[in-house]
Amino acid sequence: MTSPLILTLKLDQPTFEQVNALRQQYFPPERNLIPAHITLFHQLPGDREPEISEFLHTLCSQTAKISLSLPELRFLGQGVAIEVHAPQLTELRQTLATTWNEWLTAQDQQGYRSHITIQNKVAAAAARQTYEQLKEQWQPVDGHGEGLLLWYYRGGPWELASEFTFTQN
Template sequence: MTPTFSPLVLTLKLDRATFERFNHLRQQYFPPAKNTVPAHITLFHALPGEQEATIQCDLQQFCAIAPPLLLEFPKLRFLGRGVAVEVDCPKLVSLHQQFAQTWSNWLTQQDRQEYRSHLTIQNKAPEAEARLLYEQLTARWQPCHGSGDGLLLWHYEGGPWSLANEFLFAAPDTTSLS
């Protein structure tokens, strides 16, 4: 019998204060029955589980020399049936591009699309409800910032995810964090 492997999801590990802020918003506005994972910034939605050892090795090597990332959260984005916080971080886009090139043979159509980082605080809601929330939150939104402190690799199991491993960025940044 051939073993089955669950897909892997790769997300950015947020600093504690940023995670708590956005996870609170997600718990407040995401439809409760559909909110099975905490607040996150996804880099890849479905990496092949059968390549987990290689992926973990790549992540370990990268994170051992990578500095934390400065993240800017300038505005909200209307998703049609939800609301997301936009993430401005050119180094995060570069990180995504680097791994997309390394893992190009494994990527799904979704993971091959142009990377537009965001953090979803509401999804799968009726469009009118989402539009109202977007307008309410936009009226009082204050740009803020936080940091990405590492990468989290998850097993996707149909609903909640289970953590496969955490990879912290190890190197201090001696350049500007833009």
């Protein structure tokens, strides 16, 4: 059976380093198998990889870098995430969702709210403490998406399948 695929946004290096440092600090180490990321789709069909890759290559060659802001934190109950405000990303994801509608799982068909999870699956009290601590010192961050990353999901750490760079000026 072919491994399912995950699609994420590739962040600019300074933004990635900042949010990944928070993830490394607050995410339970035994569960922190992947770096900080913004997921666009959680499970695309692995047997469609050539078709998906071809479409993403074309799309990204016609797409400029995507501006994004990380204005505030979101309490998740058992974790903490950073809100991502990026209208262009939401539009891009909607284009992909429309194109791939027949392949999408129930999770990927739900409404989309982009975020970066920096803590998850901890006790509610620990999550609340992290949220309150970070909320007091949080400064909004501006950055951009540089492209898309397509990953194989094989039950553990993700394995990079392909990288697509936004090249439109």
